[in-house]
Amino acid sequence: MSSSMPLLLPPSPLPTLFAILILPLSLLLLRLALQRNLRARAHGMPPSPPKLPFIGNFHQLGSLPHRSLHALSQKHGPLMLLHLGQIPTLVVSSPDAAREVMRTHDHVFASRPALKPSKVLHNDCKDLAFAPYGEHWRQLRKICVVHLLSSTRVQSYRLIREEEVGFMIRKISSRASPTTTSVDMSEILYSLFNDIICRVVSGKFAREEGRNVLFRELIEEYLVLLSRIYVGDYFPWLGWLDVLFGSMARAQKNKKRWDDLLDGVIQEHEDRSAKGDDGEKDFVDVLLSLREDPGNHALLTPQTIKALLMDIFSGGTETAYATLEYAMAELVRSPRAMAKLQHEVRGTASRKGMVKEEELNEMVYLKAVVKEVLRLHPPGPLLVPRELIEDCQMQGYIIPKKTRVLVNAWGISRDPSHWEAPDEFKPERFMGDGAMDFKGNHFEFTPFGAGRRICPGMSFAIASLELALANLVYHFDWELPGGLTSEDLDMTEAFGIVQRRKQGLQLSIYCSGIAWAKQWWESLTRSCFVLGIEEQGNSKTCNETTYYDFCVSSLGSDPHSRKADVKGLSTIAINIAISNATNTSSFAAALAHNATDASLVAVLRACAARYANAREALRWSLDALSTEAYDYAFVHVSAAAEYPNVCRVLFRQNPRLAYPAAMARREEDLEHLCTIALEIISLLG
Numbered sequence: 001m002s003s004s005m006p007l008l009l010p011p012s013p014l015p016t017l018f019a020i021l022i023l024p025l026s027l028l029l030l031r032l033a034l035q036r037n038l039r040a041r042a043h044g045m046p047p048s049p050p051k052l053p054f055i056g057n058f059h060q061l062g063s064l065p066h067r068s069l070h071a072l073s074q075k076h077g078p079l080m081l082l083h084l085g086q087i088p089t090l091v092v093s094s095p096d097a098a099r100e101v102m103r104t105h106d107h108v109f110a111s112r113p114a115l116k117p118s119k120v121l122h123n124d125c126k127d128l129a130f131a132p133y134g135e136h137w138r139q140l141r142k143i144c145v146v147h148l149l150s151s152t153r154v155q156s157y158r159l160i161r162e163e164e165v166g167f168m169i170r171k172i173s174s175r176a177s178p179t180t181t182s183v184d185m186s187e188i189l190y191s192l193f194n195d196i197i198c199r200v201v202s203g204k205f206a207r208e209e210g211r212n213v214l215f216r217e218l219i220e221e222y223l224v225l226l227s228r229i230y231v232g233d234y235f236p237w238l239g240w241l242d243v244l245f246g247s248m249a250r251a252q253k254n255k256k257r258w259d260d261l262l263d264g265v266i267q268e269h270e271d272r273s274a275k276g277d278d279g280e281k282d283f284v285d286v287l288l289s290l291r292e293d294p295g296n297h298a299l300l301t302p303q304t305i306k307a308l309l310m311d312i313f314s315g316g317t318e319t320a321y322a323t324l325e326y327a328m329a330e331l332v333r334s335p336r337a338m339a340k341l342q343h344e345v346r347g348t349a350s351r352k353g354m355v356k357e358e359e360l361n362e363m364v365y366l367k368a369v370v371k372e373v374l375r376l377h378p379p380g381p382l383l384v385p386r387e388l389i390e391d392c393q394m395q396g397y398i399i400p401k402k403t404r405v406l407v408n409a410w411g412i413s414r415d416p417s418h419w420e421a422p423d424e425f426k427p428e429r430f431m432g433d434g435a436m437d438f439k440g441n442h443f444e445f446t447p448f449g450a451g452r453r454i455c456p457g458m459s460f461a462i463a464s465l466e467l468a469l470a471n472l473v474y475h476f477d478w479e480l481p482g483g484l485t486s487e488d489l490d491m492t493e494a495f496g497i498v499q500r501r502k503q504g505l506q507l508s509i510y511c512s513g514i515a516w517a518k519q520w521w522e523s524l525t526r527s528c529f530v531l532g533i534e535e536q537g538n539s540k541t542c543n544e545t546t547y548y549d550f551c552v553s554s555l556g557s558d559p560h561s562r563k564a565d566v567k568g569l570s571t572i573a574i575n576i577a578i579s580n581a582t583n584t585s586s587f588a589a590a591l592a593h594n595a596t597d598a599s600l601v602a603v604l605r606a607c608a609a610r611y612a613n614a615r616e617a618l619r620w621s622l623d624a625l626s627t628e629a630y631d632y633a634f635v636h637v638s639a640a641a642e643y644p645n646v647c648r649v650l651f652r653q654n655p656r657l658a659y660p661a662a663m664a665r666r667e668e669d670l671e672h673l674c675t676i677a678l679e680i681i682s683l684l685g
């Protein structure tokens with residue numbers, strides 16, 4: 001019955017209408033599209049999706065261009081030519097095409113378009129990241145790679161990383177309670193990377209007068225400005241609209257604020273160096289000293305130095321923060337991976353408080369987790385736009401000079417033809433022989449780009465990311481707050497030049513029953529447990545330390561100790577540690593001077609440098625103590641206690657060399673002195 005029903009109804013006019021109008025129209029459109037693509041092929045141009053008059057393909061970018069472009073590339077192929085307004089833009093969506101762009105024809109694709117925000121913010125693209133390919137970029141890149149971000153330099157910022165990560169752990173601890181509590185991870189992680197970069201770039205006074213907070217505000221606005229679409233970048237003749245809409249004024253305002261802040265920082269560094277300050281060198285110190293070289297005069301103008309610093313502030317903060325936030329989100333969504341990571345970190349670390357950098361080398365799963373996060377969530381999903389400096393033939397097409405180029409690193413690293421279960425979080429894919437890395441040799445996975453323009457901050461970022469992640473999972477157990485399940489966690493991305501989560505990340509922590517986490521917790525929350533200690537003198541205070549005799553004898557060597565209060569005793573203990581570190585540094589340098597074996601000389605010189613670092617950290621702790629920043633004093637002394645370890649490890653790695661007994665004794669003394677200082681500082685609450 002039902003099957004015969006339609007026969008009883010009057011015939012619908014729709015199919016006829018469809019046949020008469022829609023079908024021929026669709027066929028016509030299809031034919032036009034095919035013809036256009038054939039024409040493009042005949043002219044050697046890559047295929048283009050159909051475009052609208054005037055705006056071209058703009059409407060197809062959507063709110064998350066990397067996702068929309070990935071979907072388009074599934075239809076139109078790994079090389080597509082879009083027209084964004086008047087600007088031809090090549091979209092690269094396969095590892096082979098990416099290899100051609102960033103290796104085979106790297107020099108042709110190595111320039112950047114001169115975009116309007118960069119012209120304003122970087123004084124006509126005088127920075128590194130947005131500079132056109134040429135002599136200015138080449139020289140600045142060399143300075144960055146050799147003097148600011150070389151592996152030796154990155155290693156020399158270890159103290160800063162360890163202190164800031166230590167400070168983050170204390171901050172989280174102070175918000176934890178024996179029962180579960182919720183923590184605003186976005187806020188904590190952003191502050192971590194912001195503070196690391198502020199210290200590395202502008203030195204130990206980065207926190208003074210809330211300067212780190214000001215930097216953060218400027219970076220956030222700066223990235224918003226770089227992410228906006230400027231009409232003039234796509235319709236050059238309509239550039240006046242950007243003035244009319246106030247976009248240019250907003251960029252100029254941000255630039256003025258950067259100028260004021262950075263001029264002050266540079267002036268301060270110049271004044272300090274005029275006074276002969278020989279403390280640890282930050283980026284500004286290095287750039288100012290390079291400027292002394294007549295060969296760099298023309299390059300390192302104040303405008304160029306400031307533009308480069310802006311790149312480093314923005315490149316170094318938001319990218320690393322976004323990665324670590326995604327890492328924590330993926331791990332709480334995957335309890336199996338979290339458990340595996342905690343097992344590795346807790347089993348490998350020495351259980352002496354903080355996970356140290358030298359322990360990270362053995363943590364293969366940790367490294368795989370970081371890579372997998374970068375694969376799923378590359379902070380620069382379309383890398384940084386490039387521009388062709390001359391016509392180029394690739395994959396049978398001719399790409400004209402001046403074409404803009406977007407490499408869809410996000411799409412490539414989720415392509416099922418190259419990745420099994422590409423949307424799943426599976427760090428194991430990065431383990432074992434032949435696993436891919438991100439150093440620009442595997443074009444399936446290029447979160448840092450590749451070729452001449454590859455990110456120069458890669459090692460710096462990875463060192464900070466691994467250390468922070470290892471410590472986060474070592475000290476605490478994490479879960480979603482309020483009984484949320486992993487499906488409830490909103491992973492939506494926000495639009496922007498740096499891809500990050502749209503929603504902030506709130507996580508719950510609980511200090512688990514794990515012995516070392518508890519131990520750490522107790523040491524952090526230990527308050528002044530001996531009241532009236534000031535009146536009782538140093539022997540009573542020493543009672544609270546691990547090395548009573550050593551404490552009494554060393555503090556007693558300073559006559560002021562008898563009348564000193566707890567803060568005074570902390571100062572005395574740190575000063576004694578400083579003289580130990582200073583003497584040992586000179587001692588190691590003298591041994592190196594007299595040694596003939598080249599390896600021994602190298603190791604002893606490295607020891608001398610480590611003890612000098614320890615001395616520096618201890619001096620910083622005195623500064624912190626004097627302003628009653630006891631948290632900082634604590635982290636600086638903890639870092640100082642670790643430096644001598646590096647010396648011992650170096651000798652252990654060279655079994656042919658005997659570790660001088662006098663060095664071993666001094667190392668032990670410094671470690672004990674630091675422990676005493678830490679325990680006394682803890683009494684200050």
Ligand code: HEM
Pocket residue numbers: 128129130141311312315316317319320323378379380383384447448449450452453454455456457458460461
């Ligand atoms: C997870 C962290 C980071 C990621 C994923 C990342 C990613 C990238 C990418 C994709 C590029 C463009 C590469 C290309 O065009 O092929 C780039 C360039 C750059 N990055 Fe990073 N970056 C990170 C951290 C850093 C850090 C910590 C710094 C500095 C301290 C930094 C400084 C720069 C600079 C100066 C450039 C421009 C290089 C040039 O154009 O020659 N980045 N980065």
